[in-house]
Amino acid sequence: MRNTHNFNILIVDDDNDYRQVLELLLSNQGYDTQSASDAMEAMALIRQHEIDLMITDYRMKGMDGIALLNEVRRSNPGISIIVITAYGSVEKAVEAMRQGAFTYVIKGSDPEELLLEIEKIKHFRHLELENRTLKKQTNQFDFMLNTHHGHFRHLIETAKRAADSNANILVLGESGVGKEVLARYIHQHSSREANQFMAVNCHVFSDSVLESELFGHEKGSFTGAVARRIGRFEAADGGTLFLDEVGDMPLSTQAKLLRVLENHEIERIGSNQPLSVDFRLIAATHKNLDDEIRKGRFREDLYFRIATIVLEVPPLRERREDLPLYIDYFINQIQQDLKKQVSGMEPAVERFLLEYRYPGNIREMRNIIERLIVLSSTGTLMEKDLPTPKSPTPATGSGTPESASEASEAFSEDGVAGSFRALRVIRQEAESRHIQEVLKQCDYNVSEASKILEISHRQLNNKINEYGLRTPAGN
Incomplete structure (x- = not known):
């Protein structure tokens, strides 16, 4: 051959x-x-x-x-x-x-x-080569979970305890916060560590292609199926299957995933032969699945199946105490990858990196630092090489920010003014305050409060956990 x-x-x-x-x-x-x-x-x-x-x-x-x-x-x-x-x-x-x-x-x-x-x-x-790559990835994963943030540290400890079980885990968080990093961490601390970690991004495939990716197909089962294909469910047998952006999975595929989780069996497309599969499921999404359920875009029964343990990764802007660690790490990593020596940075650059809100989270931080290193000709990271803001600074109403601290408020990866908080954030804050008030009026009776709020008991408990609301013990 x-x-x-x-x-x-x-x-x-x-x-x-x-x-x-x-x-x-x-x-x-x-x-x-x-x-x-x-x-x-x-x-x-x-x-x-x-x-x-x-x-x-x-x-x-x-x-x-x-x-x-x-x-x-x-x-x-x-x-x-x-x-x-x-x-x-x-x-x-x-x-x-x-x-x-x-x-x-x-x-x-x-x-x-x-x-x-x-x-x-x-x-x-x-x-x-695989071992070197895996070691590099493992070192990066280990580092990305270093934190001085109390809530994030508690979340990682919870993830490590959950790794010992076969419970399905749902990881929530904004794009770029490191949901897959946490999923790999769980896999590496589980009894399935020696077997496959299979990652599938549900967002990047069309409905029909996603089913073929997950279930596999037999030769001739549809036009273009020139050979048998093993699906991701089968390939993950004995290991961990990570379904990223599961909130984008079409309803028809959700129903089939639910049956797989209930029966631990699949059938390749074009076959009636059931195959037993044994994998641990970790799902992730940046979407609010309670909203998706209310809008009929996500099955509630599937949510119950995949969310035995729910872990919500906080965005980088809420972990500002971790910024110096990450900045130093990415500078060291990228200068090695690019074979360029970084000797220092201008004060304005340091101020930008420490004050910027990072709407794109860790992924965006890495991209900004890589840009600075690529454009540096002297070894010093320069203010002139910072990303150019595409929107006027809200404080002045017009013009271009004159300093990195102003730019850190104005710049975002999509060119949106960073000092205006997203509507979603404002809505969440208002929702959190309202729920706290209703709970207080109901003497923290969750059942009564859920009726007033016209949501289910489970949804209210999720909100209480999501917002870290205070409730007396026993309620």
């Missing part, structure tokens, strides 16, 4: 015929190849090209394969090495492995043996 992965192999051998045979063999397998007739030419090619694997003959004129191996290990330790040797030099080849060669292959042996060793190297390199 032809390998389409771009994997660059350097062949080093002073036997022109053998070198050409190897080039043809590997090129036919889809590998990019370079070739050299001696060690000096090989080192020159390594300086010019990004080499993944070097295949070198043990016996060569001038610098032999062992000496070349040692030179490459010193200058380019990321290159994997296979030594080609004659049958009578196997002991030398074993010594090469002790000095860092991945393996050796005997010249004249079955070419499949060499191809198999190359596939092993590719597999190990892929695992190393």
Whole structure:
């Protein structure tokens, strides 16, 4: 089977015929190849090209394969090495492995043996890359849950306790607050940690495509179904399924999800064969599901299923004590990613980063800091490189803010004046005050208060928890 992965192999051998045979063999397998007739030419090619694997003959004129191996290990330790040797030099080849060669292959042996060793190297390199990526993600996830904010710290402790169970969890919060970070944290502290964490964003798929993504389909079940496809429910078996933006899931799919959660069985599209699935569900949304239920856009019975534990991540503007931690973290991370050194920032930039309200939350903070670092030519983060406000400052009514502190009020990612609070926030504050007054008038009798407010007992309890309203013990 032809390998389409771009994997660059350097062949080093002073036997022109053998070198050409190897080039043809590997090129036919889809590998990019370079070739050299001696060690000096090989080192020159390594300086010019990004080499993944070097295949070198043990016996060569001038610098032999062992000496070349040692030179490459010193200058380019990321290159994997296979030594080609004659049958009578196997002991030398074993010594090469002790000095860092991945393996050796005997010249004249079955070419499949060499191809198999190359596939092993590719597999190990892929695992190393995955491990580095996972470690980087894990470090980032761990950091993003560092906090000095009391409520957020309590929420993380609750999430860790809930991780030990199989209870379905609903994570609420504005876009960009880190709902998936919290979901991965729960998975990593659960008994399912060694298995798959499968994330699906319900918002990005059309209704029909979402069902195919979740349930999978059989070959020929609809136009374009050219092969069987395993769905996310099946792929998450034994692990955790994270349904992001579940509030955007169409009602027809909600009904099917409810049946899956009740029966722990699915059927691929185009099949009547039930398949058992065992996954832990974590759902997330930025929407108010109580409102969605009242408007008939979300099933109340599904809400009861997915919301055994409800965790609401506070927005970044309510965790201002965490801003210095996050700012330092993103500066360190981004300067490493971009290979640019940050030596400092202008006072106005620091003032902006600490005073801005971040309507886009953590995601927006990272984007702003990345912008500052990308545009910096001196290593200092400059006020002139801050995002340009697109709306006049409400305090003056016109014109462009003259300082970063004014800009921090005026700028938002969508160009909306930041010092005006969102209508949703004003509505929530008014709702919170009104509920508190009604509870007080009813002597904190939740059942009586829910009748006056014309909402269910459950909805009122949700509001009490959401707004942190005070009620005497026992009510």
